[in-house]
Amino acid sequence: MQFNTTGQAIYLQIVDYVCEKVLLDEYQPEDKLPSVREMGMQLEVNPNTVMRAYEVLKQQGIIHDRRGIGYFISEAAKENALNYRKQEFTNSELPAFFRVLFMLGMEPSDLVPAYESFKTKYVRA
Template identity: 70%
Template sequence: MQFNNNGQAIYLQIVDYICEKILLGEYKAEDKIPSVRELAMQLEVNPNTVARAYELLRQQQLIFDKRGIGYFISDEAKSIALTYRKQEFSEKELPALFRIMFMLGMEPKDLSPAYENFKNKHAAA
């Protein structure tokens, strides 16, 4: 995982990373996820940063912990992640997209062919 330099805290980028894995089906309900130390080593970050991300994920009920065993994906994780990411997209990314479209004189219908092409490429993968 590459961390972006958009000013977002690393622990929030880790939350987004886990949410993405849930939404893409790489992590399913009841799956065990890497321990704090394992993920910290994989991502080359401080374990405290991963612990902070896991605590936020736990508070949002995306993951739960079994004492002494590890962290697991909750049954409702996909639904919660979808709601979280939609809200984040609507508040943070969509306004920038609309601004660019406005400057270029584009309408939402102009994006349809590119979106369909993207969907077809990724559905085949």
């Protein structure tokens, strides 16, 4: 995983990473996640950072832990990840996006052809 330079905290980038895996069906309910230490080594981050991300994911109902066994994807992970990401997008990314649209004198309807083209390419991938 490559961490971006948007200024978003690394633990939140890990949360987004796991949510993306869930939303793209790469992680299924009851799949076991790497241990905190293993994930830290894979992502080359401090295990405390991974633990913080896992706590957020647990609070959001995306993962659950089995004491002494590890962390697992929750049954409702996809729905919970979708709700979490929608909320984050609405609160964090959408205002800046709308600002750019306004500055460029564009309407959301101007973007429909580009969005349809993106969906066509993305679905094929």
